[in-house]
Amino acid sequence: xxxxxxxxxxxxxxxxxxxxxxxxxxxxxxxxxxxxxxxxxxxxxxxxxxxxxxxxxxxxxxxxxxxxxxxxxxxxxxxxxxxxxxxxxxxxxxxxxxxxxxxxxxxxxxxxxxxx
Amino acid sequence: xxxxxxxxxxxxxxxxxxxxxxxxxxxxxxxxxxxxxxxxxxxxxxxxxxxxxxxxxxxxxxxxxxxxxxxxxxxxxxxxxxxxxxxxxxxxxxxxxxxxxxxxxxxxxxxxxx
Numbered sequence: 001x002x003x004x005x006x007x008x009x010x011x012x013x014x015x016x017x018x019x020x021x022x023x024x025x026x027x028x029x030x031x032x033x034x035x036x037x038x039x040x041x042x043x044x045x046x047x048x049x050x051x052x053x054x055x056x057x058x059x060x061x062x063x064x065x066x067x068x069x070x071x072x073x074x075x076x077x078x079x080x081x082x083x084x085x086x087x088x089x090x091x092x093x094x095x096x097x098x099x100x101x102x103x104x105x106x107x108x109x110x111x112x113x114x115x116x
Numbered sequence: 117x118x119x120x121x122x123x124x125x126x127x128x129x130x131x132x133x134x135x136x137x138x139x140x141x142x143x144x145x146x147x148x149x150x151x152x153x154x155x156x157x158x159x160x161x162x163x164x165x166x167x168x169x170x171x172x173x174x175x176x177x178x179x180x181x182x183x184x185x186x187x188x189x190x191x192x193x194x195x196x197x198x199x200x201x202x203x204x205x206x207x208x209x210x211x212x213x214x215x216x217x218x219x220x221x222x223x224x225x226x227x228x229x230x
Contacts, residue, residue, distance in 0.1 A: 004159070042222035043160075043205065090159050107152075107159030 002027065004093050004108035012114045018079040021111045025072050025093030031055075032074040033105065034066060035090040043090070049074050050096075078113075086115045118143040120208050122221035130229050133196055137224045139189040139206035147211035151180050151191050154203045154223070163191070163204075193226075201228045 005024045013019050025032050034046040045058040049068035066076040072093070078085055092105040120141045129135050141149070148167045152160035164173045164180040166189070173180050177200075179192045193200055206221040 043207075043220040045218060045220075092159070104162045104165065107161065109157070109159050112157075 004091055004106050006089075006091050006108040006111050008111060009109065010112045010114075012116065013081050014116050015081055015083060017081050018077065019081060019113060021076045021078075021089055021091075021113075023074045023076070023091030023093075023108060025074070025091075026106055029093035029095050029106075030072055031094045031096060032068055032072060033092045033094075034074070034076050035092065036060070037088040037090055037110070038086075046076070046089075081115045083115050086113060088112050118208075118210065118219050120206055120219045120221040122204075122206050122224050124224060125222070126225040126227070128227045128229060129196055131196060131198055135193050135196060135226065137191045137193075137204050137206075137226070139191070139208075139221055141187050141189070141206070141208045141219065143187075143208040143210055143219050145211040146184060146187070147209040149180075149182055149189050149209070150207045151178070151189075152205040152207060154205060156202070160205055196228045198228050198230060201226060 004026055007022045023032055031050045033048040035043050036046055037043045046060055046064055047054055047066050048056045052068045063079045068074045088110045090110045091108045094105045123138045146168055148165055150165045151163040153163050154160040163175050163178050166173050166182045168184050171182050177194045182189045191204055203223040203225050205223040208219045
């Protein structure tokens with residue numbers, strides 16, 4: 001069974017640009033969550049999508065948005081990029097909602113975004 | 117304030133030795149606690165998940181313990197190998213919550229030397 005895949009793996013952008021990251025969950029998984037990971041802040045929750053609906057959102061500005069398609073694939077968009085957006089963006093999928101005991105989240109390899 | 121604190125921040129041990137990583141949390145009400153291993157440049161991989169009623173869970177050479185009364189967890193690694201070099205992240209879930217209530221520690225960076 002294929003794992004969670006994320007594209008692209010690496011991305012370099014300049015301030016003010018926008019970026020779209022893609023995540024394909026494990027087949028059959030309906031929940032996709034996005035996280036930002038930086039050395040200073042660690043892992044921080046961005047949002048979760050379940051059955052094409054955003055179910056939860058972390059404390060990030062509106063420049064960060066996402067969506068989920070009917071095949072459970074998800075995209076995350078960041079507009080008006082800032083230097084502080086440089087981070088590893090991780091996507092995780094789970095069968096159902098990801099916080100229950102039986103629902104392990106499986107992480108993708110991440111997209112390394114560098115904003116110059 | 118709901119927080120997850122991990123110690124030490126970094127640790128260096130020799131191959132074959134044992135080590136113990138600590139996680140203290142103030143998240144309440146508690147649902148479950150997970151330990152993840154994250155290799156450099158990769159996404160985290162789940163090692164163990166423990167609920168309130170469980171106080172020990174093993175996964176190969178990894179053994180996690182949980183004391184829900186003192187709100188402390190530890191991850192013990194036995195007979196360390198070079199491949200154990202990674203960041204180990206403790207994650208606590210709040211009971212009755214949705215996914216947004218996952219609280220992450222900042223991780224312990226473990227380096228195993230030959």
